Amino acid sequence: MVATWITRQLVFDGVVTGLLYALLAMGIVLIYRATRVINFAVGAIGMVGTGLLALLVVEWGVPFWIAVVVALVVGTLYGVVLELVVIRRLFDSPRVILLVAVVGISQLSLLILTALPDFTSKGTLFPRALGGTYEDVFGSGIRASGPQVSILVVVPLIALGLAGFLTRTTIGKTVKASAANRDLARLVGINPKLVSTFVWAIGAGLATVSMSLLSAQTNARVGTLATLGPSTIVRALAAAVVARMSSFPRAFAAGIAIGVAENVVQFNYLDQSGLVDFLLIVVVLVAVYFHSRGRGETQPFAFAPRVNPVPERLRSVWWVRQIDRVGFWLLGLGALILPLVITQPSRHLTFALVLAFAIAGLSVTVLTGWSGQLSLGQMAFAGFGAFLTAALTRGINWDIGFGDTTISNAGI
Amino acid sequence: MSDPSPPEVGSAGLAAEMTSSVLDAEAERHAAQDQEREVLFADELLPGVGADPMTLKEGLGLGGAFTFWVLLILNSFDELEAAALSVLAPDIRDTFGVSDGVITFTVAASSSFLILGALPMGYLADRCNRARIVGFASTAFGVMVFLSGMAVNAFTLFVARLGVGVSKANTGPVHGSIIADAYPIGVRGRISGATQSAGAVVRIASPLLVGGIAVAAGGTEGWRWAFFILGIPVFFLAFLAFRMPEPRRGQQEMGSVLGTVLDEPKEPERISIEAAFSRLKQIRTLRTVLIGFVALGxxxxxxxxxxxxxxxxxxxxxxxxxGILGTVGGIVPVLILPFAAKRFDALYRKNPARALRLTGAMIMPVAVLIPLQYSMPTPLLFAVMGIFPGIFMFIAFTMIGPILQSIVPYRLRGLGGALGSLYVFFGGATVGALIAALLVDITGPRPAILILAVPSTLIGGAMMMRGSAFVRNDLSLVVAELREELAEQERLNKGEGEVPALQVHGIDFSYGQVQVLFDVGFEVRKGEVLALLGTNGAGKSTILRAISGIGTPSRGVVRLHGSTITFVTPERRMKMGIQLLPGGKGVFPDMTVAENLEMGAFAYRHDPVDRDRRIEHVLGLFSDLADRQDQLAESLSGGQQQMLALAMTLLHEPEVLLIDELSLGLAPVVVQDLLGIVGRLKESGMSIVIVEQSFNIALALSDRAVFLEKGQVRFEGPASELAERDDLARAVFLGTDGG
Structure with missing residues (x-):
């Protein structure tokens, strides 16, 4: 019987969560289409306005709807500032630089969130428009919470509004136009930089709405908001990739599908916490595979930064030729001298950590410089290495997740 | 290479020949780029060089001393106000009951808010009445100072400080711009010296002044009175600032170089920020000197x-x-400064490069003096040894203004000054403070300052000295530009011929390091069709980019009906009547024909009636398109796409139409159609520049032709004459040297 592993309630909850992924995915697709930046910081960006909303309502006693307006305005303005300060500076840079900048934006946003004043009672629930729960909605046997109802109302409205705006209005169409041909857009009087700012503003606004709704729906406590960002964004990103980073309807559908699937899988395999993420990567890989096949590699996604060759005149100067090696020698020398100068063991540990990170950084450099690819998962490899080292030296028990099977060793 | 290749040469031979000819061409281009167009004028012709010595009083008399005094006092109040905040910080902290950290942060942040205002102020200074900007900004400054006094908590104080920082930002870019235009070049050093001296004196005296007010007012909230009392004179000064005369931009340079001041243009050129920055980046003196400024900061x-x-x-x-030690150390530089400023002016009059080189050289010894200072055994010796680096740094800092005023073209002086502020206060002060804060925690203050100051002053000083090598060149460019303007004005005044519709003069253009245009110039008269011909990569499309505004030339001017538009945004040029049909990329492929036209008519979105009329009109011209309005542009044939692109440009009823590669990749029949259309446009009186690979097409249409090769004009004249020049014609087809 079907109902043993899937119920109406499960699907309903999945759709609601999926709507949020869908909204975030639309934000990602929009920004990618207009500026060719994969904005995986969108969740973190949304947390700035979300944190402010909580602060205004819970801590400063501002009426809910006023606080919503303020948070939305600030969240949107935050997107504008990011575009003006970061993205626009790098408008003509290789995309790899922009991707790194997005990592920075993500960190910065979380930093801003934690820098907001502390809450006096961290356990307070995140503010919501509708409280309570509605049992047996329309006799369907479904139970809906207030925040879920908000999502069901708000997200489709925003999605329809955005789609209509982008495809039916002149201003909306400039987004497509300036992405397709920047020079031509300028020639007809569209300012692509303004469009870029505008798109980031919308993206940040969408993110603020999504993250606020999500915080309310998951019954997040105001003291622990910072933990909401990353896992959500992985799902939204997957939906965006499935939509080939270009189609809004597809992104929307994919978001909902992922939400439902996540809910069903989680319910049926409660003890397998990593399974959803594993399935997601499979979905993304499949989507990317078809994406590259379908497009026939028309989209040059060159990551490798251009390096200017050393001018002829300078190449004859010996120290210019040696300059690469000089850096290495200096570093090596520094590593030798450092332990002699610095005597506290705690500092040794710090510098050892610095070096460890530098080595991880080096591996990314090798990858980017030589193959033109950017790996954001490089620390995962490092973590894997650390795990193995620990396993070999200390011994470890590893529950690999199939029944009672465990791998264990006692160390060497 | 003048012999045509013998027919029996196989394909391998031909390939080898082509390769060698490409390599030859490349080598030649490199050679041209290396020697560059060195425009070097004799020193006496450079602005401000070789003028008669002049006392500060005489100089001020020429521009009216009023402006000088208003700006000097305003600047002093800036300093006083900044000092007030740090003096009063402990009282403010106690009133609001906040931590040391919060108040330190507020004080530090308010000085860095200056950065937020710098660029907008600089932007305005290049466009609007500067006296008014100073007036409004100073009024805002006064209001914000008042609000600082009225702050009810740390947050409102923070907001007020934000306002203070932004409104204060007018000092660098706007004051500098007014002073440079109001007073002769020969007294710039001394004016800056006087202003900075006054500021420094006020800064030194401020603890006494501000503290005095706070104590006199008494109570825990006495500090508020200091701000209120400071605010009042600021309002008065702001009122006076509105009454400053607005000097003609660039009049000092014009007077010095041309001996006359050019007429004010009817409509001021609206310089786009993008173009301004790309031009500023190309001033080599500025580029190197800015790094020196960071070191100073x-x-x-x-x-x-x-x-x-x-x-x-x-x-x-x-x-x-x-505090006492600091005061002693602070006074001496102020005493020395007037002499140094006078010396700077005198040096500049003889040799501007030397004046800059010496300024850079002043920073260098600081790298030695600071370690010495920090190895002194007693506080007194420390203070005494600190005097010398203090003097050097202060003098160099004072000369930033005069240097910037001289090397930045007068049109961009506001933004140039803003860049200076950014580098000194953001690159130097803010970033420097961040690094210092990190270092102090790890190493303590002494190693921190050694690590920071020694390399930064060495590098900074060296960069400024290196910058001096480019000064003559950059100033010569200013001279060349002014002379060109004068010549143009004289020509117009004499009434020799009509004003050309389009005028391109002395354009150099580079893509990054690679220069592709060298001194390109031509004119297009009203109703004339000009053909731009040349080999592949000769720079034909590039010149169209410069005319339409998508690219900014590193040198030269573009004029439309006599008004200069070199730095105007493409959006604005479009409204002025220039349209470019970009070769092969003239449509938005994933939009329908109707949407393409909607985008093309973007500028008229506010007036739907007018927009629909225009779209209706062009659809009438291209009936083929009218039936395919819902078809995606990428699904159209090449000829139809080109028609759509042409239709999009014609929406604007342009006065000058630039066509890049009309016939590329099209069937002859289609080309014939398009030629017919262009012919009709010509008859309607449109001026057209047409870039073509195909000789015959170009010559069939055009009245005159310009032949470009390797970024240089090789021929200009009637089209019929070009047709007789076999050598040029062959160059186009064979890609060989045309003789």
């Missing part, structure tokens, strides 16, 4: 804090003792 602003920390840690001095 590093040492000047972090030095004070770190020095105080060091004094406290090493010699256990309290605040008062440190």
């Amino acid at each position: 590093f040492s000047l602003f972090t030095g004070g804090v770190l020095g105080n920390l060091y004094l406290e840690e090493r010699f256990d001095l309290d605040a008062l003792e440190r």
